[in-house]
Amino acid sequence: EVQLVESGGGLVQPGGSLRLSCAASGFIFNTYWMHWVRQAPGKGLVWVSRINSDGSSTTYADSVKGRFTISRDNAKNTLYLQMNSLRAEDTAVYYCARGGRSAVAGHFDYWGQGTLVTVSS
Amino acid sequence: QSALTQPASVSGSPGQSITISCTGTSSDVAIYNLVSWYQQHPGKAPKLMIYEVNKWPSGLSNRFSGSKSGNTASLTISGLQAEDEANYYCSSYAGSSTPVVFGGGTKLTVL
Numbered sequence: 526e527v528q529l530v531e532s533g534g535g536l537v538q539p540g541g542s543l544r545l546s547c548a549a550s551g552f553i554f555n556t557y558w559m560h561w562v563r564q565a566p567g568k569g570l571v572w573v574s575r576i577n578s579d580g581s582s583t584t585y586a587d588s589v590k591g592r593f594t595i596s597r598d599n600a601k602n603t604l605y606l607q608m609n610s611l612r613a614e615d616t617a618v619y620y621c622a623r624g625g626r627s628a629v630a631g632h633f634d635y636w637g638q639g640t641l642v643t644v645s646s
Numbered sequence: 647q648s649a650l651t652q653p654a655s656v657s658g659s660p661g662q663s664i665t666i667s668c669t670g671t672s673s674d675v676a677i678y679n680l681v682s683w684y685q686q687h688p689g690k691a692p693k694l695m696i697y698e699v700n701k702w703p704s705g706l707s708n709r710f711s712g713s714k715s716g717n718t719a720s721l722t723i724s725g726l727q728a729e730d731e732a733n734y735y736c737s738s739y740a741g742s743s744t745p746v747v748f749g750g751g752t753k754l755t756v757l
Contacts, residue, residue, distance in 0.1 A: 570735050584744075620691060632680070638691055
């Protein structure tokens, strides 16, 4: 059974940092692109970032470029999102999601349960 | 403002069919057959319902169907059931720089 379990969310002050983790199991982790998607309270889904299967290629939404860093440890079957210079507008539930085996794939077939990040003083 | 445009809400009675539209642009929906639909119940993670315009993930109900014409994709739910009441989001591949764009979501109410 495919499982994605996020952790690391919490309350952080504006300008602070947080690292999210997503532990994957039930599939061959190092063959899939992985993504982070966020959802602000009461709002819709927004794509944040993606990383290819071996970690050599990353892409970011303009809103987080230069502040967030996606990475993965295939030996630990874990996806990460390092978030720096956090702003109030980064407050959201952050989901990790499994993409496809290629860069050109538009869907996420498995999602984690999400972890809430609150940026507030 | 979301990249893809969906109606804010739709409603239908049990047993009826409803359709949710998703309008994109010539940079996403119109040129890629990579439209997906997700169902999200309150407090839960999104669930993939349709991918690549009209394909079902294994084990999913075929009461859900997808289609596309030009820059507009559609999700049709037939034989509405109470458990279908949820928010529905469309998404599309949109190129290498911004690979995925979502719609703003549609709240489905089963009357």
